Amino acid sequence: MSTGQNLEGRLALVTGAARGIGEAVVTALAERGARVLATDLDATAVAATAARLGDRVTARPLDVTDAAAVERLVAEAEDALGPLDIAVNVAGILRGAPVLDLDDADWAAVFAVNTNGVFHVSRAVARRMTARGGGSIVTVASNAAGIPRSGMAAYAASKAAAAMFTKCLGLEVAAHGVRCNTVCPGSTRTDMQSAMWAASPGGAESGERAVLEGDPATYRTGIPLGRIAEPSDVAEAVAFLASDQARHITLHDLYVDGGATLRA
Template sequence: MPPVNSRSRVAVVTGAAAGIGAAVARMLASDGYSLALLDRDGVELSSVAAELAVTYGGEIVTYVVDVTDRDGVDMAIESVVERFGTIDALAHAAGVLDTGAVLDSDPSVWRNVFNVNVFGLLNVMQSVGRVMRTRRVGSIVVVSSNAAGIPRIGMGAYGSSKAAATMLVRTAGLELAGDGIRVNVVAPGSTDTAMQRSLWVDPNGDAGAQAVIEGNLAAYRLGIPLGKLATAADIADSVHFLLSDRAAHITMQALYVDGGATLKA
């Protein structure tokens, strides 16, 4: 089957059903990308795709797949290439968050967090990266976290997984640089998404946001110097920039988008 639109850039977005992933999909759709959206939540994924089709038009396909399922990822990426002929960009936003003290958390929690945040990333990176390598062109941006660069009480599994993911990305960037493929990280801080709100006593209220902004010296949290949470669109802007030709000489970098919360630790 010939590509649907050979003149349009093609992007794969994982974790596209909600939060930062959905915001990235909106940003890329508004810029004329053809999109392949991946997520394990098929209902929300279909809703996002329908919204984008009405608002922006363009070619949008969806794949209900868990990034931990290597065969499922490979089948989805093969289908993307069959439909569009190529993949120009990957925005990997799929991830999970779990909390608990290092000494008291169950090892099964750590295995699940690493399975999604590290091995799920590896599955997608390998599947998409091999397609890009054959063409010797492409750009990859992985959404990590500022928790990768600074310890947070109760976030041992999450922070460790994001630190591993960040090093995976930087190493892949070094290995793929000779093929003309750029690989970067966007490291958000506290962002107003369902994942962030799940940490608050009242997910629907504003008290949780204010507590994050003010910080907590007893928990060694600085707070946010800019005085506000990020929006998902704030993070999507940074992903869009790093995927674009405006960032043509940027690779192996981690861009912290956290309002100064970690003082770029």
């Protein structure tokens, strides 16, 4: 780890921290010396994450779709723990279906978490960061934000909205020293990904192979690097963008997908 990624003395808020990429982000930030407020709708699971990582991590339940609850938690955290230097939006859900079969409830649920949740958290922390003259906000979106995916319209649209929101926020707060960036993972070995593979016609092994090799029938490219990402691969990118090594980077999309979208 470079000294430029030392986060000693920083306080970070992470949503969706109970498992997968969120848990890996909490781990990466804590390992770099940050104190981390780990939040998730699943209070039991996020408490287990905090217990595993020790006294640098504090766990709190949080429903990011509830704007008032987000505001309360951020205010209480700053009163109890100190000013937030870093916020990482990881909380997200996936409801996959072809558009013609997608119902209103699933569409609304995906946007409530993946887009509205990013708005609620980012707004609450940015108000305080701008007043202090500094901070870093990182939104974990998806490479689906930049390339169409069959059967994933709600997810892709919600992540594209979250990514563009983060850029617009970054433009507005840059003069106050607050940086806003997006990390866009591709297929990553998480519970969400495993559930998608298990639901594929050939089962989990077939589903993973199809992701690696691509699927011309659904216009899906494979992964040029030939591997599925681990959550830590994404967390390392988040930690970099949150650190002083990225002090001149804002409004940026960092794709961590093994080249799957064939773009920067």
